[in-house]
Amino acid sequence: MTVVVLTPGDTGFARDLRAALLDLDVDPVLAEPRTTDRRELRDAFARAKGGAVVHVCGDAAATVPAPLGETGPEEWDRRGERPLREALATFQAAHDHFAAAGGGRLVLVTSTAGISGAASVVPFVAAAEGVRAMAKSAARQWGERSITVNAVLVPLALLAPGAAGVTSFLTPPALGAPATLHDVAAAVRWFTGADSTGITGATVVADGGAVMAP
Amino acid sequence: MTTAVTTDDLAGRVVVVTGASRGVGRGIVRHLARRGVKLAVSARSRDGLDDVAAELTGLGAPHVAHTVDAADRDATFALVGAAVDTFGTLDGVVANAQTSPDPVGIEHITEADLDLTMAAGAKGTLWLMQAAFPHLHARGQGRVVTLGSNAALEGVATYGAYSAAKEAIRALTRTAATEWGRYGITVNCVCPVSVRHHTPGLEDPDALARFERSFSRQPIPHDGDLEHDIAPVVAFLLSDASAFVTGQTLMADGGRIMLR
Amino acid sequence: MTGDRILAGRGVLVTGGAAGVGRGIALACGVAGAHVVVASRGDNGRAVVDDITGRGGDATWVRCDVTVRDDVTHAVAQAVERAGGLHAVVHNATSNQSSVPHRLEEVTHELWDDHASVSLRGAYHCAQAALPALRVTQGTMIVMTSPAGVEGSATLPLYATVKGALRGFAKGLAREWAPSGITVNVVSPLAFSPAMVNAIAEDPAMEERLNRRVPLGRVGDPETDVGAAVAFLLSPDAGYVTGQTIGIDGGHFMNL
Numbered sequence: 001m002t003v004v005v006l007t008p009g010d011t012g013f014a015r016d017l018r019a020a021l022l023d024l025d026v027d028p029v030l031a032e033p034r035t036t037d038r039r040e041l042r043d044a045f046a047r048a049k050g051g052a053v054v055h056v057c058g059d060a061a062a063t064v065p066a067p068l069g070e071t072g073p074e075e076w077d078r079r080g081e082r083p084l085r086e087a088l089a090t091f092q093a094a095h096d097h098f099a100a101a102g103g104g105r106l107v108l109v110t111s112t113a114g115i116s117g118a119a120s121v122v123p124f125v126a127a128a129e130g131v132r133a134m135a136k137s138a139a140r141q142w143g144e145r146s147i148t149v150n151a152v153l154v155p156l157a158l159l160a161p162g163a164a165g166v167t168s169f170l171t172p173p174a175l176g177a178p179a180t181l182h183d184v185a186a187a188v189r190w191f192t193g194a195d196s197t198g199i200t201g202a203t204v205v206a207d208g209g210a211v212m213a214p
Numbered sequence: 215m216t217t218a219v220t221t222d223d224l225a226g227r228v229v230v231v232t233g234a235s236r237g238v239g240r241g242i243v244r245h246l247a248r249r250g251v252k253l254a255v256s257a258r259s260r261d262g263l264d265d266v267a268a269e270l271t272g273l274g275a276p277h278v279a280h281t282v283d284a285a286d287r288d289a290t291f292a293l294v295g296a297a298v299d300t301f302g303t304l305d306g307v308v309a310n311a312q313t314s315p316d317p318v319g320i321e322h323i324t325e326a327d328l329d330l331t332m333a334a335g336a337k338g339t340l341w342l343m344q345a346a347f348p349h350l351h352a353r354g355q356g357r358v359v360t361l362g363s364n365a366a367l368e369g370v371a372t373y374g375a376y377s378a379a380k381e382a383i384r385a386l387t388r389t390a391a392t393e394w395g396r397y398g399i400t401v402n403c404v405c406p407v408s409v410r411h412h413t414p415g416l417e418d419p420d421a422l423a424r425f426e427r428s429f430s431r432q433p434i435p436h437d438g439d440l441e442h443d444i445a446p447v448v449a450f451l452l453s454d455a456s457a458f459v460t461g462q463t464l465m466a467d468g469g470r471i472m473l474r
Numbered sequence: 475m476t477g478d479r480i481l482a483g484r485g486v487l488v489t490g491g492a493a494g495v496g497r498g499i500a501l502a503c504g505v506a507g508a509h510v511v512v513a514s515r516g517d518n519g520r521a522v523v524d525d526i527t528g529r530g531g532d533a534t535w536v537r538c539d540v541t542v543r544d545d546v547t548h549a550v551a552q553a554v555e556r557a558g559g560l561h562a563v564v565h566n567a568t569s570n571q572s573s574v575p576h577r578l579e580e581v582t583h584e585l586w587d588d589h590a591s592v593s594l595r596g597a598y599h600c601a602q603a604a605l606p607a608l609r610v611t612q613g614t615m616i617v618m619t620s621p622a623g624v625e626g627s628a629t630l631p632l633y634a635t636v637k638g639a640l641r642g643f644a645k646g647l648a649r650e651w652a653p654s655g656i657t658v659n660v661v662s663p664l665a666f667s668p669a670m671v672n673a674i675a676e677d678p679a680m681e682e683r684l685n686r687r688v689p690l691g692r693v694g695d696p697e698t699d700v701g702a703a704v705a706f707l708l709s710p711d712a713g714y715v716t717g718q719t720i721g722i723d724g725g726h727f728m729n730l
Contacts, residue, residue: 222478388728391689391725391728392689392725392728393689394689395688395689395690395691395724395725396689396690396691398690400690400725433648433649433652433716433717434652434657434713434714434716435652438714439714442711442713442714443713443714444714446711446712447711447712447714447715449711450703450706450711450712453706454702455702455703455705455706456702456703456706457698457699457702458690458694458695458699458700458702458703458722458723458724459703459720459721459722460689460690460724460725461689461721461725461728462720462721462728464715464718464720465715465718466714466715467714468652468714468716469648469649469652469657469715469716469717469718472645472648472717472718
């Protein structure tokens with residue numbers, strides 16, 4: 001059973017994802033407290049003996065709806081740049097831990113809002129697409145070390161219920177209902193399991209079929 | 215040092231446009247005519263063709279007009295041949311012709327439906343590309359513009375046969391761009407949103423209101439205007455300014471789809 | 475609408491306008507009739523202004539470090555004053571380190587901040603500073619990306635990250651600014667930049683390799699190939715195009 005470390009571990013989404021993963025016979029561990037300290041993260045991964053790290057990019061604080069014109073520098077940083085710094089630290093720590101362990105699975109979870117765009121959460125949308133490009137780059141550089149890096153994209157409403165309205169322009173999901181935590185957990189689990197060891201740099205959209213992007 | 219953007223370089227150019235009698239094709243032809251382009255236009259029906267030819271005459275635009283079923287390879291080659299015979303050269307082609315069956319779900323699409331869309335759209339585009347190629351190749355430059363659809367990109371329900379042809383066209387666009395770049399020929403696709411012309415019943419105020427509301431979710435919340443919104447993008451892809459743009463799909467859709 | 479001066483009477487601000495693609499865009503916009511504000515950190519932007527005015531065009535140089543909010547505000551004010559209005563912002567500036575290969579596990583936060591501050595924070599500064607003026611003119615903004623931003627990079631992960639982020643930034647902003655009549659798009663160019671020229675000087679075979687992989691058989695000229703197409707995108711004729719990523723790259727990257 002793969003030990004999956006969820007970071008950051010201090011959000012409702014992380015706790016809900018943890019519960020959903022437990023239902024799927026995964027052993028999920030929350031990495032707390034939230035930090036951008038690479039060594040702390042690496043140690044947390046090592047202590048948990050994590051075979052997989054799932055990094056979630058996007059939370060309520062990053063997605064407070066506001067026009068860019070009214071977004072001050074601190075807010076820009078919190079919503080746009082800090083998520084990228086957190087991702088970088090997590091990716092680097094995961095690399096350190098996995099390199100020592102001879103390999104590992106890194107999964108990024110963020111929102112489809114990065115692909116579709118969304119008004120009022122521009123800093124976050126930038127971060128979501130930026131972290132996806134970071135993940136693809138990591139996949140290219142770390143594949144030789146048996147580290148896979150893939151992304152699961154979810155509706156913004158799952159990451160940040162308060163910001164759900166900003167993606168109301170999307171076509172309704174083809175499956176008639178948006179993705180649930182169970183659906184997301186299943187996709188995440190797949191990227192940590194034996195069946196996907198040959199997959200890296202990929203993005204799976206787990207949203208019930210609203211955004212059908214390449 | 216050469217100037218980057220010259221006097222309207224489209225004036226005097228020779229461009230073939232298929233499916234020119236209505237809708238997007240008609241809008242493209244009108245716009246190009248006003249910019250001094252010499253046109254070879256086609257339509258399936260005689261009446262439609264006569265109508266657009268009359269307009270071009272009224273605009274003082276040099277043109278030849280043929281009835282052509284886009285799926286007809288020989289007729290397509292004859293159209294392009296007529297353009298070259300009449301105007302002495304060829305600068306570009308716009309493969310706009312497309313037919314579409316009534317919308318039905320995937321499980322109801324007949325072979326005839328798919329044959330219809332693929333023949334006019336995918337084959338029609340391929341035949342026009344092939345007919346143009348020797349002339350553009352000989353000159354060491356040329357422009358090919360194809361037409362795609364956001365319905366295909368989004369997988370809009372009930373347009374399966376139409377969408378299959380449109381994505382086939384985009385694949386041909388990229389392949390031709392890859393192969394013909396070495397000859398100085400660019401090949402690009404435009405996906406326009408301009409549907410007013412084939413939406414019936416808009417004289418009814420309620421229907422019109424519903425129609426206009428249907429654009430409310432896209433960033434630029436109105437149907438594309440052929441003259442201002444759609445045709446200029448096609449014209450760009452025919453002009454010198456796009457000489458280094460190839461294999462691209464340009465969405466002239468008010469930001470409706472931002473997949474690319 | 476037509477003719478050579480498709481940007482006549484328009485104010486265009488180009489960051490990173492002193493060299494490479496930025497310079498090419500500035501020159502092309504000048505030829506197209508715009509009053510170009512060439513924003514650069516160093517004095518070398520003045521030479522671009524001289525090139526534009528030497529050809530009979532209008533241009534102003536402004537010292538601008540896009541990481542400094544006040545510099546950008548000042549550049550926008552210059553555009554409004556000198557050009558009578560700001561119709562377009564092209565945020566082209568990138569970090570000096572953009573083409574220095576690096577490993578994601580080795581990068582320092584300083585290197586990250588270097589990339590982020592110029593590309594991302596710079597975009598934020600440009601957008602905020604320009605919004606009031608762009609509302610008046612119902613103008614447009616363009617940011618620059620790269621195939622790295624779409625498919626990641628095996629050699630430049632931080633560059634890929636900011637280039638990917640800029641696509642998201644532009645799509646979000648396109649949706650947010652559409653009600654104000656402002657369009658926002660992304661361009662992915664392949665053209666000679668100082669970095670590329672240096673790289674080719676060190677490895678001449680690279681140019682040949684690149685030429686073979688580009689369907690149009692060459693790396694683009696920043697002015698006549700990239701600038702000319704960008705001028706169209708900045709013109710009213712492109713007013714129904716928003717939130718899009720467009721390659722001006724000789725067909726190098728068609729994966730979209």
